Amino acid sequence: MGGHFLSIGECMVELSQAPDGHLRKGFAGDTFNTAWYARACLPADWSVDYFTALGDDPMSDEMLDFMKAHDIGISNIRRLRGKTPGLYMINLKDGERSFSYWRDSSAARQLAADGDRLRTAIEESNVLYFSGITLAILSHEDAETLLAELRRAKAVGKLVVFDPNLRPRLWSSFDAMHTMIGEGARASTLVMPSFDDEVSHFADDSIAGTIRRYRQHGANMVVVKNGPDGATVGTDAGETLVPAVKVAKVVDTTSAGDSFNGAFLAHYLEHDDPVAAAHFAAGIAAKVIQEHGALVPPEKLQAAG
Numbered sequence: 001m002g003g004h005f006l007s008i009g010e011c012m013v014e015l016s017q018a019p020d021g022h023l024r025k026g027f028a029g030d031t032f033n034t035a036w037y038a039r040a041c042l043p044a045d046w047s048v049d050y051f052t053a054l055g056d057d058p059m060s061d062e063m064l065d066f067m068k069a070h071d072i073g074i075s076n077i078r079r080l081r082g083k084t085p086g087l088y089m090i091n092l093k094d095g096e097r098s099f100s101y102w103r104d105s106s107a108a109r110q111l112a113a114d115g116d117r118l119r120t121a122i123e124e125s126n127v128l129y130f131s132g133i134t135l136a137i138l139s140h141e142d143a144e145t146l147l148a149e150l151r152r153a154k155a156v157g158k159l160v161v162f163d164p165n166l167r168p169r170l171w172s173s174f175d176a177m178h179t180m181i182g183e184g185a186r187a188s189t190l191v192m193p194s195f196d197d198e199v200s201h202f203a204d205d206s207i208a209g210t211i212r213r214y215r216q217h218g219a220n221m222v223v224v225k226n227g228p229d230g231a232t233v234g235t236d237a238g239e240t241l242v243p244a245v246k247v248a249k250v251v252d253t254t255s256a257g258d259s260f261n262g263a264f265l266a267h268y269l270e271h272d273d274p275v276a277a278a279h280f281a282a283g284i285a286a287k288v289i290q291e292h293g294a295l296v297p298p299e300k301l302q303a304a305g
């Protein structure tokens, strides 16, 4: 049947250290990673587009070329004069990863500043995806613009999907995060939180509690990811725990949640069965965590069987 999937947020330049000490350059960011996995899992009659803002520098050009080369639509991406993309670096010390970010003045912070373009892009899409990080990097006014457009999309029956991706450091205060994450859920049909984040920041005492909270905000369906303990699908029909797929060796958990979301949505859009979609997504996420990096090539997702 096909359709148009639009993911909204920030893709950054990623620097990581190769074993010989050289820096490797890549591109990643939560909503972009999910678009990547949705693209990998959706049939060709679906388009997958990314909505963000970039600069007019060579790095922005390279990022756009990268997206285009991987069949992710870029026609909605604004170019801002004098701006650059955000950047982060993965630091590895004694096997532990930590991150340094340079994103405070990235072009993506202005992704919702052109309300007309945002509206048109959303109107042209059937499925909208965004995250708590998307909301956190915007000015309050721009976040309100984005939420208003998403509420309109939800009201006309489009699937609006939100991963709260709680990152307190990106918010001015806990209250701001709390309020805007609630607004994100209100604008959404489906919320896909990670249980450990929700426990850490909203003190949920059970998965059922997380599902209840997001459903009270107005989401119709909630899928709570819980690492090796699987994912719970909460709908009007009740709650179903879908176990994770056991893996012999976890190599890199980067993008576990993002790939789960992308794969879940791809399956759900084609088959309309959230429990089957969660089984499929657990299989894809299990492959992703057995490879290095945020963006595992589509052929590896299939090859690992």
Ligand code: ADP
Pocket: 194, 195, 225, 226, 227, 228, 230, 231, 243, 244, 245, 246, 247, 250, 253, 255, 256, 257, 258, 260, 281, 282, 283, 285, 286, 289
């Ligand atoms: P996030 O990256 O958002 O914190 P999770 O850690 O909850 O997300 O992982 C998302 C999904 O990835 C899980 O629901 C599960 O299917 C899979 N997953 C994560 N960690 C493991 C693991 N150690 N073994 C098997 N599957 C895992």
